[in-house]
Amino acid sequence: MPSHCDLCGLPLRYGTITHSVDDKPLYFCCQGCRMVYTMLLESADVKDPARFRESDLFRQCVAAGVIPASEADLERLHASAAPSPAQPETDIPDSIPSDTLPLDLRVDGMWCPACAWVIETALSRVDGVAQATCHFTTDRLRCHYEPARTDPAQIRQTIVHLGYPVHDADAGDTGQLTLRRELIRLFITGLFSVNVMMLSWALYAGFFTDLTEDAVFKISLPIVLMASVAFVYGGGPMLRKAWFGMVHLAPGMETLVGLAAGCAYVYSFYNWLSGSIHLYFDTACMLITLVLLGKLLEQQARNRVRRDLDAFFALQPGKVRMVTHAWPSGRWVAIDQLVLGDRFAVEPGEIVPADGRVVSGRASIDESALTGEARPKDVKAGDSVKSGTRIIHGQVTAVADATGEDTVLGQMIGIMARGLEQKSSFEARTDRMLRGFVPLIVILAVGTGLVWMAAGVSLNQALVRAVTVMVISCPCALGVAIPMARLAGVSMAGRKGILVREIEAFERAGAVDSIVFDKTGTLTHGRWEVADVVVSPGLDLPTVIGWAAGLEHTADHEIARAITAYATRHDVPAAAVTDIRIHPNGITGRAGDRLLRIGSRAFVQDETGAAPDPIGETNHTPTSCIFLEVDGRQAATIYFGDMIRSAVPALIQTLKDRNKKVAIISGDDAHATRKVAQSVGIKAARGNLLPAAKAEYIDMLVQKGRHPAMVGDGINDAAAMARAHLSVAVHSGQALAAEAAHLTLMRGDPAQLLTVFDLSRQVNRKVTQNLWCAWVYNLIGIPVAMSGLLTPLLAATAMLFSSLTVIGNTLLMVVRMPDDGNKH
CATH class of the missing domain: 3.40.1110.10 (Calcium-transporting ATPase, cytoplasmic domain N)
Structure with missing residues (x-):
């Protein structure tokens, strides 16, 4: 055995790490040298480690501390153990310090998993980076950093110096850039608004009452300039939305706030030009500041709820280790090059890139991202694997049966994306209500001002009270109530292995009083x-x-x-x-x-x-x-x-305890259907039914005034499902696109139906609570504002707390809902 590292040339003093190429053993002084050699081998296809010492990548890795430059570096590397390259690609753990900020990036140019390991290791040497995880198969980097010690520019520069182009991630980093922009907007607007309030207080206190109009005009100039910056820059996006909402006859929350802030600003500007000290720039500025704060907090809450969905969407791989005659051990290529019939290899920590059938090898697979099932699944030759699952240990070679959008993961992502774009009938009714609500509030605000003027109040006070009515009645909470609860429900359902196709599923599940099961493939x-x-x-x-x-x-x-x-x-x-x-x-x-x-x-x-x-x-x-x-x-x-599935008897008994009527319909023999029904405790059972007869059975229940749920495989029972109030498919491994169901139980276990009902109850309860909170707030706040007991600033603060109440109530569901995917 040699005495020096084959890559860097340092002595093998602290142990030896071996690696074989074409049955020739190589020896390395540390994990970094072995991983960097793997990278260089993949990129240059040169097997001699000594030839890599003059490469730019080798020098950059030495500079980044991934490869030791001296024996002192080697001692330091062994003193602080580097991350293991065999560890699976995982998300950032919950133990990240709370004072760090997340950063999501897309890294191009990675040739193999060793590249991801090198990037992680290099970032771990950067002062202020608390955690870094690079996913080779998805080209995504997620890290947490301390903003007082480092910044995204330095993190990006570290990666670029290693030779990898870095970009904003398609989903995560776009949100982070938006967050940073909104934080800057809030900071600048808030800073100017505070100064406007301080100077305005001096005017209100009467310090300048003895000055001439020209003097007041000049002294008020700083207020006007700072208020203009806050109004135009801080309120710009909101004012544009308000304008287009009015132009297209679709006024919303921005319309009310924009009108209120605009009236206060324009009226104050007119008074300033007239030399009056009755300026309400502080009202316009603080309205915008509080709305920006509320929207920022709302976006943070949405990000919290979407975390599971973003992690799910990030499972789509960008590369695959393709196995060919020229490369029997596999070579990384873009996922687009994989077609049906191609062979691919998957090793520990990697995401399965396509649906396929194992032809060699054995492995333990984590399918929790797709099914919610935490227990690993063992696969061997002849077994099937699904895209989006992760190899825990072992390695397999598989033949691709489906790629891209045709895979189970691709179909799930497409279905979930379409589901999130839908609006439930209740939400659509609320939207229509809001379109009439805004004009009504404008009429009430104008009427309030006119009535108070007729009662002898000054124009200034009448305007303030009219603005207060528009602010207090802002329908922020109404606009947030249903979408937040709906998003939380879809997110939690995905975490538990329940695929939501139709957003109305939660509402429909709450009204179900009868459950009709297909027999074959559902209860059996x-x-x-x-x-x-x-x-x-x-x-x-x-x-x-x-x-x-x-x-x-x-x-x-x-x-x-x-x-x-x-x-x-x-x-x-x-x-x-x-x-x-x-x-x-x-x-x-x-x-x-x-x-x-x-x-x-x-x-x-x-x-x-x-x-x-x-x-x-x-x-x-x-x-x-x-x-x-x-x-x-x-x-x-x-x-x-x-x-019969082992969990079915307990499922049927629980449904009966919840006062649900249960029945079995099947195309199988009537005698066999009755025997299955008797064995699980179901009295109503019909066999020898064709698909049309199954649909007629559902129609019969509907005509009796019931709200039946049809539970089947989603394909053979399509006609009956189309007639049912709620349709639930028990996934059987067939094409998701062919299923006609509101919900799909991805674990293939009908006992997940209990989770559906529990989750539906939680979502519907939160929607009801949120709507009551929003309406009670408006029913109390609007009359109080019309009476003149509130100022615009108090109204804006109340509006903010109303929205935060709805958001906080929804987040309670996310925090308290147990992750009981294996309970049933």
Whole structure:
């Protein structure tokens, strides 16, 4: 073994990290050297480490502290352990210090996961960076930094010096840039507004009453200039929205605030030109400042609620490790180059880039991002993998079955994006109400001013009271009440593995009083399984199972696969069976000197002349059985059926406890449907129903005044789902785009229906509470403002607290809703 690092040349004094290229071992002094070598190998396709020492990237990594420049650096690197390159790409933990700010960026030019590791390590050397996580497959960097010690420019510069172009992230950083812009706008507006208030107080106190109009005009000039900056710069976006709202006859919250602030500013400007000291610039400025503060706090709350959704949308990979004859170990390429039938490799910490079928390798996969299921899933050759899932440990090579928008992740993202753009019928009614609400308030404000003037109040006081009415009645809370609760509901549903297609689903779920289940694939697993094996006296179960598996292991039909799977599940090896012959209704063979026969009742009867009866009884709900004979004597009866999901009996009982009517409809045999219904405690059951008959059954419930929910696979039950008040699809792995449902249970477990109802109750309750809060605030605030007991500043403060109450109430749902995705 050499005594010096193959890359940097420093002594291997603190341990050795090995890496093989074409079966040739290489030795490195630290993790940084190994990862940088991997990067350079991917980019330059040169296998000699010594040739990399003159490259720009090598020098930049030395300068950034990723590679040691001296033995002192090497000692420092080993003293403070660097992040492990094998750790999975994870989101920023919740233990980040509260005084840090987040920064999301898109990093281009990364060739392999080692690039992401180098960027993370380089940023960890930057003073003030608390945490940095770079996702190679999605080209995203997320870090938290202390603004007093560093800034985004320095973070960007560090990455650029390593040779990676950096841009604003498509979602996260756009929000951060907007946040910074709004913070700057709020700071400047607030600073000028405070100074305007201080100088205005001097005018109100009467310090300048003895001055001439010309002197007052000149002394008030600083107030006018600062107020103009606050009004134009701070209120610019809001005033533009107000103007376009009036032009298009769609006035909103900005219209009321814009009119109030505009009236105060224009009237004050006119008085200033006239030499009057009755200036209300402070009112206009503080109105804008408080509205900016409220919108900023609202945006922060929305970001908090959207956090789960943003993390979900960020799962879309930008690269894939494609496996070809030229690159059997895989080479990173853009995800757009992957097409159906291509092979790709996935290693620990990486996101699966496409839906596919594993052809080699074994791995444990985290599917929680798609299904909400926290337990890892083990996959091996022949199993399927979905895009957006993450490899925990192990590695697999898979063949792509679906790419891009056709994958499960792509379909989910498209569905969720469309769902968020929708408006519920209740929300649409509120929007129409607000369109009439704004003109009504303007009429009330003008009327208030005129009435007070008729009562003998001065024009100044009448104008102030009219402005106060417009400010206090600002429908901010009404505009926030439903969208905030709706967004929180969609976000939490996604976290629990529930895909929301129609935004009305929460409202509809709250009214459901009857649940109709499809049987196959919904209450049952939807696949043929061995339900039970009953053996004759004198024989043991493992031996019988081994004989059956030995006979069936060469056959290719549902019964053979079910018996083989049953033997594997019970750790019983297939017996050595010879002279196997496959017949139309059965199979014969020999185990040693014993003659084995397995098949249907007709197959056994043909050979023996007597029809066998099933041995004993089974506690399961079978739909069929076959018989095993040994040397002409009946040895076992093997019962088959579509097994009921383990959580179904508890689900049905809970629904009954909640006073829900439950029924089963199925296209399967009526007798089998009734037996399944009896075994889970359902009285109403109908079988032998075609899709049209299922839809008629739903129509019958609707005609009786019920609000039924149809729960099925979303495809075969499309007609019935279209007639139901609420349609819920139990995802079966088929195309999401073909499902006709308001909601999809991505875990494929009907017990998630309880989570749907719990979440619906939470969302609907918050919507109701928010709307009551908003309306009560207006019903009390408007009369008080019309009476003249409030000033515009008090009204603006009350408006701010009204919006914050609605926002805080919605956030309570996010904080308190338990993450009980595995509860049921």
